[in-house]
Amino acid sequence: MTYSVAVAGASGYAGGEILRLLAGHPEFDVRTVTGHSTAGQPLIASQPHLRSLAHLTLQPTTPEVLDGHDIVFFALPHGASGELTAQLTNVRLAVDCGADHRLTSAEDWAAFYGGEHHKAWTYGVPELLVAGAGKQRDALVGTNRIAAPGCNASTVALSLAPGIAAGVIEAGDIVSVLAVGPSGAGKAAKTHLLGAELMGTANPYAVGGTHRHIPEIQQALRGAGARAEVKLSFTPVLVPMSRGILATSTARIVPGVTAAEVRAAWEDAYADETFVHVLPEGVFPRTADTLGANTCLMGIAIDEAAGRVVVVAALDNLAKGTAGAAIQSANIALGLPESTGLSVNGVAP
Numbered sequence: 001m002t003y004s005v006a007v008a009g010a011s012g013y014a015g016g017e018i019l020r021l022l023a024g025h026p027e028f029d030v031r032t033v034t035g036h037s038t039a040g041q042p043l044i045a046s047q048p049h050l051r052s053l054a055h056l057t058l059q060p061t062t063p064e065v066l067d068g069h070d071i072v073f074f075a076l077p078h079g080a081s082g083e084l085t086a087q088l089t090n091v092r093l094a095v096d097c098g099a100d101h102r103l104t105s106a107e108d109w110a111a112f113y114g115g116e117h118h119k120a121w122t123y124g125v126p127e128l129l130v131a132g133a134g135k136q137r138d139a140l141v142g143t144n145r146i147a148a149p150g151c152n153a154s155t156v157a158l159s160l161a162p163g164i165a166a167g168v169i170e171a172g173d174i175v176s177v178l179a180v181g182p183s184g185a186g187k188a189a190k191t192h193l194l195g196a197e198l199m200g201t202a203n204p205y206a207v208g209g210t211h212r213h214i215p216e217i218q219q220a221l222r223g224a225g226a227r228a229e230v231k232l233s234f235t236p237v238l239v240p241m242s243r244g245i246l247a248t249s250t251a252r253i254v255p256g257v258t259a260a261e262v263r264a265a266w267e268d269a270y271a272d273e274t275f276v277h278v279l280p281e282g283v284f285p286r287t288a289d290t291l292g293a294n295t296c297l298m299g300i301a302i303d304e305a306a307g308r309v310v311v312v313a314a315l316d317n318l319a320k321g322t323a324g325a326a327i328q329s330a331n332i333a334l335g336l337p338e339s340t341g342l343s344v345n346g347v348a349p
């Protein structure tokens, strides 16, 4: 069966990556693309790398344009999709790459985003462990509304869920520091992201517990079975690479748990996964190895002296971090093979 697809926000980075991946998807046929300030222009003016879609023109992002497609992917700024998706009456599957439908807590939404809180949709991280319910992919089967994850949030949640679920690390003392590429901030780049200020330097931002992905990670780790309040110190650092996230997360190991038990928690959690891999002992990932791929690579070390596990995870924020997660989750929702249209291979060098 072929599904008709619309991509809203197709002129942006996330929308462009959805389109790039969908070009290799045999069951999803992109019929409509929309923009905001670029509506009326050829898609290729915004996405010159997408030559196979040169025939498409950006339509305005309205319910009338989007309704009636089997699947709509939303890649709009926060706050734009909540209202719009509520007006759709005839869309079998909506996948939101923005944050509008990620958080179950209205208090968290008010504290970190503000504006109207919308109902949470099924979270689009299939490999995430869920206490008493296997993995998040089980919840995705048959759903018609998917909230794709924040890219930093899914990297950190995938990094820590195995230890939380197995009860081998403490939820109350987690520290995550991330090197992130500026494409995560979108095409509407802020002045501090411009080349002259980004090249040759590392820029910390949202320091001190203010980043919007903190409640999303806490929600995911509670779902994985955290036995205590999830306390997370989270610090992202912009570095001069266009794509990629390298997240280093550490957590205190529960007293009495052995190094072998800690490592086994991660290896068992992801042993059967196609897109999340635990690397051999002593090997740690590089962002470069995940570029363009729907792959999250993870290296685990036990810091015996500090009594902590160290998890280093890499993924491409636009691929596995957003567009790949959205498509993988859509495949599951529709009963297609999970990896349809997605590759584990990156682009190198």
Ligand SMILES: NC(=O)C1=CN([C@@H]2O[C@H](COP(=O)(O)OP(=O)(O)OC[C@H]3O[C@@H](n4cnc5c(N)ncnc54)[C@H](OP(=O)(O)O)[C@@H]3O)[C@@H](O)[C@H]2O)C=CC1
Binding pocket: 008, 009, 010, 011, 012, 013, 014, 015, 034, 035, 036, 037, 038, 039, 061, 074, 075, 076, 077, 078, 080, 097, 098, 099, 149, 150, 151, 183, 184, 185, 186, 187, 188, 317, 318, 321, 322
């Ligand atoms: N970049 C990333 O790595 C990730 C992004 N996301 C999320 O995906 C969404 C899109 O992000 P990204 O692609 O990076 O952002 P971009 O700034 O690159 O693209 C934004 C898109 O939304 C359109 N747009 C802008 N304002 C409005 C509006 N008021 N109403 C409707 N459409 C509008 C833009 O259209 P036009 O260009 O025509 O003005 C453009 O198509 C965001 O919610 C983001 O948080 C999630 C995970 C990772």
Ligand SMILES: CC(=O)N[C@@H](CCC(=O)OP(=O)(O)O)C(=O)O
Binding pocket: 097, 098, 099, 149, 150, 151, 152, 153, 180, 181, 182, 183, 184, 185, 212, 213, 236, 238
């Ligand atoms: C470099 C940069 O700014 N990155 C973004 C990642 C955004 C993302 O993952 O998406 P959502 O905004 O949809 O949550 C950030 O840290 O907020």
